[in-house]
Amino acid sequence: MYYDLVCSLPHLVHFERVRRLPITPQRLKERLRGLRPEHASKLNEALMLLRWRPLSLNSANDASWAESCEKFLNSCRIESLTSYVQYRITQQVLVAALRLKRDGLEWHETPVFEGELGLEQHLRRRWNASYFGLEYVYPWIPEVQANLAEVKPLNLEKTLMNLNWKWLSEYAGAPTFQFDDVMAYVFKWDILRSWLAHDTERAQTKFAEIVNQVADVHSTEQE
Numbered sequence: 001m002y003y004d005l006v007c008s009l010p011h012l013v014h015f016e017r018v019r020r021l022p023i024t025p026q027r028l029k030e031r032l033r034g035l036r037p038e039h040a041s042k043l044n045e046a047l048m049l050l051r052w053r054p055l056s057l058n059s060a061n062d063a064s065w066a067e068s069c070e071k072f073l074n075s076c077r078i079e080s081l082t083s084y085v086q087y088r089i090t091q092q093v094l095v096a097a098l099r100l101k102r103d104g105l106e107w108h109e110t111p112v113f114e115g116e117l118g119l120e121q122h123l124r125r126r127w128n129a130s131y132f133g134l135e136y137v138y139p140w141i142p143e144v145q146a147n148l149a150e151v152k153p154l155n156l157e158k159t160l161m162n163l164n165w166k167w168l169s170e171y172a173g174a175p176t177f178q179f180d181d182v183m184a185y186v187f188k189w190d191i192l193r194s195w196l197a198h199d200t201e202r203a204q205t206k207f208a209e210i211v212n213q214v215a216d217v218h219s220t221e222q223e
Contacts, residue, residue, distance in 0.1 A: 003177040008073040012188050015161060015195040028189060032182070039179050045079045046097060047186060050088055052161075052194035066112050080171065080180040084187065087167055089113055091160065094138060097123050098145050157198070161191050 008031050010162050023031070028186035032040060069085055076082050090134055095118050097107060107127060126133045131141045138164055155218040165188060172184035 001177050006177045006181045009185050015192050018192050042076050042078050042081055052190055080183045089116055096146055102148050163178055
């Protein structure tokens with residue numbers, strides 16, 4: 001039981017409504033020292049694998065990531081962590097497939113994930129089918145495909161974050177003060193961290209645009 005640890009973690013607001021992190025990285029790290037060593041080790045390993053970042057499954061780095069995920073699944077005996085890693089693998093495989101199909105390419109000849117071989121074989125068989133014939137299994141595929149087709153990376157990011165936020169919220173459910181609560185909290189916190197970083201980047205870009213516009217106006221007036 002992790003009653004004290006779970007109770008010490010401040011409430012997480014949904015990432016679309018958040019204004020700042022409710023707990024700093026350092027404070028969260030300090031709280032997580034209350035985990036048992038085996039839980040702390042595997043949670044940190046999973047966080048390093050699943051820290052929010054876009055993946056294409058086309059580069060050498062992504063191939064290395066896939067290999068690391070499979071090694072983790074083979075060594076981890078914590079159900080909540082293996083379930084979430086498997087969920088993210090499936091999601092990344094399908095997003096990568098939709099991106100390749102959009103670009104007029106085929107799926108990789110060599111399977112990317114040994115554990116997802118069944119899914120990858122299905123993709124090859126149903127490559128020309130609308131949504132690979134998987135829209136009823138994964139209802140989010142049409143929305144992701146639309147975001148990819150319209151080249152709307154922010155909308156795609158928001159869609160994927162919402163999917164993961166919902167999965168983590170449903171998996172943890174009502175507080176049980178077990179490791180599952182801590183696991184869900186840490187990955188939802190990571191989504192907040194990434195979303196706020198995107199907000200900062202957008203704000204900086206917008207500020208630079210405004211400065212440039214003011215500079216242009218001032219230059220024109222002087223002329």
